[in-house]
Amino acid sequence: MRQAPLSTFAIDVDPASYSNVRRFLTQNRQLPPPEAVRLEELVNYFHYDYPQPLRPDEPAALQAEVARCPWNPAHQLVLVGVQGREVAHTELPPANLVFLLDVSGSMSDADKLPLLKASLRELLPRLRPQDYVSIVVYAGAAGLVLPPTPGSRPREIMAALENLEAGGSTAGGEGLRLAYQVARQQARPGYNTRIILATDGDFNVGESSDAAMEELITEERQSGVFLSVLGFGEGNLQDSKMELLADKGNGNYAYIDNLNEARRVLVQQFGGTLFTLAKDVKVQVEFNPAEVQQYRLLGYENRLLAAEDFNDDTKDAGELGAGQQVTALYEIVPANVRPRVDPLKYQAGPADYGIVSPASAELLTVKLRYQEPQGSASHLLTLPVRNSSTAIEQASDNFRLAVAVAEFGLLLRQSEHRGQASYRAALGRAQSVRGRDADGSRREFVELVQRAAELSSEAAQALPNEEWRR
Structure with a gap:
């Protein structure tokens, strides 16, 4: 001791x-x-x-x-x-949220992209007019499907979500780079800028090793953009990889196994999940x-x-x-x-520490x-x-x-x-x-x-x- x-x-x-x-x-x-x-x-x-x-x-x-x-x-x-x-929800700083959504073929199961869409629908009523949402998707390639949109326009956000379909391979590294680019462009003083990566963690195109993804996120977090990760599905769930990304991105990691958990993470714990x-x-x-x-x-x-x-x-x-x-x-x-060890030969044991301090x-x-x-x-x-x-x-x-x-x-x-x-x-x-x-x-x-x-x-x-x- x-x-x-x-x-x-x-x-x-x-x-x-x-x-x-x-x-x-x-x-x-x-x-x-x-x-x-x-x-x-x-x-x-x-x-x-x-x-x-x-x-x-x-x-x-x-x-x-x-x-x-x-x-x-x-x-x-x-x-x-x-x-x-x-x-209080009304006192939280304005949010600049970039949703980075995995729409690769591995996300087609009911507990992946369909549950992801349903989860984000639960979040929309919590958004305020001063909050902005962008959506970046990645599969074989990455793309911006919703430019920064205020929370006062939930129908536009919903329409972008509903049009998403799963298919293709997983260009996770390219998607992350684009998401950080969008986040930095929209960042404003006093805003909470965060990327929310939603995936089963199956990165297999581009930067796919843990070391490469860690290096990318470590470089980007210097810009003040936080990264949170939402995990979905089973079978090829890459749990350790998603935890690593969130840790290195100054964010948190939650696993969404049902809609109740989505409400808990994105609605009931809105401030804790999205505001540092x-x-x-x-x-x-x-x-x-x-x-x-x-x-x-x-x-x-x-x-x-x-x-x-x-x-x-x-x-x-x-x-x-x-x-x-x-x-x-x-x-x-x-x-x-x-x-449960033999008495020490060359130093005093636990009972012989000598003078006991006032503390x-x-x-x-x-x-x-x-x-x-x-x-x-x-x-x-x-x-x-x-x-x-x-x-x-x-x-x-x-x-x-x-x-x-x-x-x-x-x-x-x-x-x-x-x-x-x-x-x-x-x-x-x-x-x-x-x-x-x-x-x-x-x-x-x-x-x-x-x-x-x-x-x-x-x-x-x-x-x-x-x-x-x-």
Whole structure:
């Protein structure tokens, strides 16, 4: 712990993995592949009751809570929450939105281009007269099918959508270049300029490698144009590629598996999806070695940063949209828990740290660093967190919900750290959460846990027979 007291990561508000897991469990009626389960994206799919920032000049507020770990009672769990400032729809800056739509042959299925059209129809009523929409399409070649059009002319936007048909190969790189060109030409001071790429991610003409696409987007983001990605369909879904594009484009990635999810992403979370409050947002947690022997961040594997990256304002990180939240969970081995290793021969063990500092009542300190959307110098927020031995049953609704979702994810990932985790325990914790379930997401989550438990039981029952046949 004394050698690695800092944990640093870029925030992640992409909910795509949860939608993909839901598709496997409900539509495909099978457990998802473990690698498709990204814990942080499952946890961040849900809304938590975090307080708003107190200071008007700060875009975010920090929240933290500590309780005992239910799947390993000797350990503790720490919830770290970030709440982006809520901004009324009428107060959001004007939008310059360029929709880059994949109309290649792979998009012909009902859950691809037809669902994409239906999804964008849900967005049109949210557009204001000061918002502008352009549409660029790509298949064998790229083209502009709708020049910048104000939101007060929804019929023209709708007509351009209705005329789209799928066919041809996929010139993804050419489409991206044209979309950035259109976005830059329409960009105005004070506008939120963003490209929304909607695709199954199957790039096979032009720049198709991850490295080439990353280089293109990294160059273009310097112009202040953000890139968000909406994934559609299954079969050839290029999940990792779409996540990469959104990460490098200073945007977010959502997977649209049904029309309800489209409404959630494009209507209910309009501000968070399309308007950036802060960019290059990083979290760093410093653990007190007098209280913490070991720690483990749940998820965020592809968002980890070096400790020195936290203060490096040139290091790219995640973006926080209006009203968006970020939740992270740490599993901690307390300093008084006997380690599962031999005693150290050449340095003091956890019980021999020597003089305890006056800050030893603190378990850890959370730090958040962010930049303004068009700025370059970063700002810092900090939150010291005291130790606690609260049982998870007495923790807040926020904590119990996040832990239930994380436990569900550990089981789906078949994690070696799942300990005593069970679907029954996750189900009970989710059902114990009170308060409004405005979008029905908690009710749906309960159904998914029940479905995963059934599928896991079926798989376990089938295994002995399979082994016997061999």
